[in-house]
Amino acid sequence: MSERFFLTAPPAAGHAERVGDEARHLARVLRARVGDAIVVFDGRGTAWPAHVAALGRDRVTLDLGPPLAPAAPPLPLTLAVALPKGDRQKWMVEKLTELGCGRLVPLATSRGVAEATPAAVERLTRGTIEACKQCGRTTLLEIAPPATLAAALADRDPGMLAVVADPGGEPFGPLLTQHAGAVLALVGPEGGFTADELAAATGAGCRRVSLAPHILRVETAAIALAAAVASHMSRAD
């Protein structure tokens, strides 16, 4: 075994525990044995090599080694997105996690179709945990509380480049060559932002950016924004 596991509780004194379903999964599905080596991460940037120290019915105890060298930090990118539905939401979170996006804000818009209910937010969180395990990321994609367009815009740090995905905008790539700092990017729902919403965004200083020659689905626009930023800022470890 050299699988990666997310720690729901922080480790203490070089030990960590997995209880309940997580313990059963490790013991029964993955058939872990005492002494097996795994990697655990806390979702906040730290990962440890670990060994299975004890296997109980509903509790697995792990001995942790010294923390591993830090993986790349998330990109300074906040995506505020009118969530798409079902599988497209799940896919979007997987891809945004792989691409290094730092923060996802579910955006409440006039034409939005999917509400960021607590159950939806929990699903998104599970999605980023799974993607982190797979791609080696140690910091979860932060799923922020749902926000209106006004709140998302008001919440941004000074110096952040703010952009709104809009088919009629300027190409996004060249803009990134002139800006190395943090980015806030807004993605509207299927059907787009209303004219009022778009005016509010540009009025608050957002640049309208075009991402592709065709109208993109919500999750495609979000992934394209993250990919464009990542391609300018990153180098994998």
Add this chain to the structure above:
Amino acid sequence: MSERFFLTAPPAAGHAERVGDEARHLARVLRARVGDAIVVFDGRGTAWPAHVAALGRDRVTLDLGPPLAPAAPPLPLTLAVALPKGDRQKWMVEKLTELGCGRLVPLATSRGVAEATPAAVERLTRGTIEACKQCGRTTLLEIAPPATLAAALADRDPGMLAVVADPGGEPFGPLLTQHAGAVLALVGPEGGFTADELAAATGAGCRRVSLAPHILRVETAAIALAAAVASHMSRAD
């Protein structure tokens, strides 16, 4: 109705026909009526407004108007990709179509997991047709015959920027600011290209490019490459 339909046979003298399953779909599922307005496209760059002229059991006749103004041509981007499996393949084709990628070459590699069988190629083609209908693209993503790495590299046009996705490479974005022409991008299988394959690619002039701070799944790397190119070259109509 204002739906978009792909014409499997070229129109003649201002008329087109849909036969068999396509006719039944239009007549029974979508309940088309004589006089209904739709849009049809040939997958080679032309779209027409059309009216349902006659509805038979297995045949629908359409009257076509003059061609619509051309949509954006595909990006001069060829992606040679060691195909991922199942749903990830389907998603990849949908996203590459939306993002404007011109050509997809299924790449045969040492560690590849999915073979580009005729059935798989047909599935990919159906996938790009569906995505074209949805995003307004009138030229299909070209699904090229499967090729080895050597063949994909030998087949490229002079002047093409050739890159290979590699976590240790240089960031891809800045490279695109210096290159406005055609791009050939190679994506290896889960587990990556072998050292020999990577050496063959760089030996043939490929630049190694990094796309994100983490190891990407195959379909994510392909989509990220297309998004990076699209963000530099395009503006939607």
